[in-house]
Amino acid sequence: DQQVKQNSPSLSVQEGRISILNCDYTNSMFDYFLWYKKYPAEGPTFLISISSIKDKNEDGRFTVFLNKSAKHLSLHIVPSQPGDSAVYFCAAPRVGGSTLGRLYFGRGTQLTVWP
Amino acid sequence: KAGVTQTPRYLIKTRGQQVTLSCSPISGHRSVSWYQQTPGQGLQFLFEYFSETQRNKGNFPGRFSGRQFSNSRSEMNVSTLELGDSALYLCASSQGGFSSYNEQFFGPGTRLTVL
Numbered sequence: 001d002q003q004v005k006q007n008s009p010s011l012s013v014q015e016g017r018i019s020i021l022n023c024d025y026t027n028s029m030f031d032y033f034l035w036y037k038k039y040p041a042e043g044p045t046f047l048i049s050i051s052s053i054k055d056k057n058e059d060g061r062f063t064v065f066l067n068k069s070a071k072h073l074s075l076h077i078v079p080s081q082p083g084d085s086a087v088y089f090c091a092a093p094r095v096g097g098s099t100l101g102r103l104y105f106g107r108g109t110q111l112t113v114w115p
Numbered sequence: 116k117a118g119v120t121q122t123p124r125y126l127i128k129t130r131g132q133q134v135t136l137s138c139s140p141i142s143g144h145r146s147v148s149w150y151q152q153t154p155g156q157g158l159q160f161l162f163e164y165f166s167e168t169q170r171n172k173g174n175f176p177g178r179f180s181g182r183q184f185s186n187s188r189s190e191m192n193v194s195t196l197e198l199g200d201s202a203l204y205l206c207a208s209s210q211g212g213f214s215s216y217n218e219q220f221f222g223p224g225t226r227l228t229v230l
Contacts, residue, residue, distance in 0.1 A: 043221030093216045101163030
């Protein structure tokens with residue numbers, strides 16, 4: 001059951017331009033969302049999060065937008081840098097009940113930033 | 116503060132064998148979650164342990180099992196290995212609270228290859 005979906009497996013962007021990574025979810029019980037970044041041969045590292053009570057969260061070059069009615073979130077990276085080239089995962093936990101300690105992940109989007 | 120460590124980093128096994136992977140969480144963290152990452156599938160949740168008890172389990176066959184020790188270190192075991200078990204196995208640790216989301220910190224993973 002793919003409750004978190006990233007429909008674009010890859011994205012290629014020129015250095016300095018904006019990268020927009022998209023994520024959709026199906027479970028209306030999700031109330032918190034995270035983006036992780038993963039380099040090859042390393043584990044995912046937390047990038048930025050957003051609570052469902054907000055529609056935007058910003059951290060430096062990274063901004064996440066949440067549209068609850070559309071069950072959609074997006075990660076914007078401005079400006080994109082070659083070091084941003086990695087796989088980006090969208091994830092959501094559920095709090096309480098049997099889903100404690102579990103993150104639901106999308107399949108990831110490979111971002112390539114070229115000079 | 117030391118991060119999450121996983122051993123071994125790489126492992127090659129043949130079909131039918133069994134394997135044990137180890138994860139040492141961040142000091143003070145009581146929850147350890149395990150994920151399997153295969154190409155194009157994102158991270159699939161295996162199980163989560165908290166205070167030596169399995170608190171949550173994903174949709175994997177019984178060949179996949181785990182345990183957690185009193186020092187919070189965790190092991191996962193895969194018996195009767197199949198070719199499809201070839202994957203990156205990631206563990207994540209968190210404080211493991213019950214009432215709110217606790218950020219998960221990932222280890223570098225164990226790359227398992229089944230021949």
